[in-house]
């Protein structure tokens with residue numbers, strides 16, 4: 001502190017999720033003064049907030065965990081193939097304790113603005129507590145899925161019952177027994193809530209607009225032999241993850257769907273259904289690019305729904321139609337469809353009778369009013385850009401990120417933005433975030449940033465930013481790769497269509513994490529896509 005109310009440090013890190021925690025660790029190890037700022041009361045990011053019943057990660061726990069610390073991966077033991085939120089949050093806490101990260105964070109604190117000062121060549125971040133931090137580097141570890149979005153339905157404020165948001169679930173348990181509970185939203189979040197609350201609630205009403213395709217998770221406890229084997233091979237496994245398009249261990253198939261005769265295709269699909277998890281995408285090479293192959297898998301899944309769900313009308317309503325499977329993130333469930341065979345669980349088809357309004361007593365659709373004691377929103381996020389645009393980020397010449405991104409996010413490598421020197425957004429838009437393991441991406445991006453800062457310091461460089469040219473070329477590549485992808489054929493948060501007024505487009509790198517990593521390695525070889533300013537002393541010399 002200089003006594004001016006301004007605290008001068010080396011690196012500002014916004015967010016204490018998995019990217020922010022690692023960034024704080026990495027820069028501290030480089031000898032930097034780091035200040036982390038986090039809105040929640042503790043570490044964990046989205047896993048701190050999302051305490052709704054049934055919350056679980058749909059990536060395998062051994063994949064969805066840090067690889068940078070051998071101590072951490074040896075000392076921590078996962079209990080299940082797919083870990084539930086309490087275990088993931090416990091893991092985040094374990095890492096924070098083990099590496100003594102908590103002391104670097106200010107919790108319960110939000111950044112309200114981050115402004116580049118070109119004279120001082122520093123970022124100046126102001127918090128809602130009135131503190132001002134100044135640092136040459138600013139890391140926006142704000143997460144691609146961290147700003148919840150309410151449904152765009154009138155009357156929310158009128159509801160007299162208990163209104164709960166999945167992503168802001170209370171810390172105390174909610175008693176649902178005997179209650180009439182409504183859930184709006186049937187994405188990954190809604191599905192996890194429904195399959196869990198179907199067993200607990202008195203009556204459960206599921207307000208479904210677009211049905212999702214969901215596949216069996218087939219979760220199970222991990223046996224000690226598997227864990228021991230895993231621990232022996234962790235470093236090799238992490239290396240394999242970095243060379244995999246998903247940033248995880250999922251096998252990659254080179255087999256086109258129609259290369260198999262019909263009976264073998266069916267057998268392979270049955271096998272994928274039995275094995276569960278994301279086996280389908282690992283069984284065939286072209287499900288995201290070949291519409292006919294995709295149609296056959298979609299038919300197969302619709303057929304399964306028809307066999308599981310006993311009431312024919314409910315089964316029909318649950319069958320997704322009109323968009324490719326995997327074009328919205330395929331959910332992994334545990335007896336989700338079976339839940340609809342329970343007498344207390346009711347599907348409300350909002351494609352047939354759309355929701356009109358929320359009333360004092362519940363939800364009114366065109367077919368009538370449903371009275372509820374508890375209403376739950378599982379209506380998703382203002383994804384990818386939401387958190388970065390939730391406060392003022394102002395770069396060179398007063399250019400704000402909101403202005404720069406008014407027609408959609410543009411960036412270079414997903415984490416650099418022309419006009420915003422020394423600002424880094426790990427897992428940012430136009431990177432592989434959302435299509436690959438977010439912890440692998442976070443570690444990768446933070447490592448790249450740390451390596452670049454080291455390079456800058458060794459070469460008397462004070463500011464680094466993407467050039468407009470490199471940014472434009474990156475965006476062209478992102479668009480070219482996206483052209484072939486079936487993802488564009490569905491309305492989802494992946495393309496921004498879930499938020500009213502948001503620019504639409506597939507702003508994700510769909511070329512695979514491994515390819516992305518190669519491009520980042522190439523970008524750091526000579527830094528052709530970046531412009532640098534020397535320190536003023538060395539520039540004058």
Ligand code: NA7
Nearest residue numbers: 151152185186187188189190209210329378379380381493
């Ligand atoms: P999603 O996947 O964006 O799902 C949101 C759901 O909410 C989806 O079913 C929406 O239906 C529904 N929704 C939103 N607004 C409304 C209104 N007004 N009426 C009815 N239904 C509505 O969010 P999730 O949290 O489930 O998952 C996000 C990601 O987190 C997931 O992909 C994983 O990567 C982890 P719609 O499709 O718009 O018809």
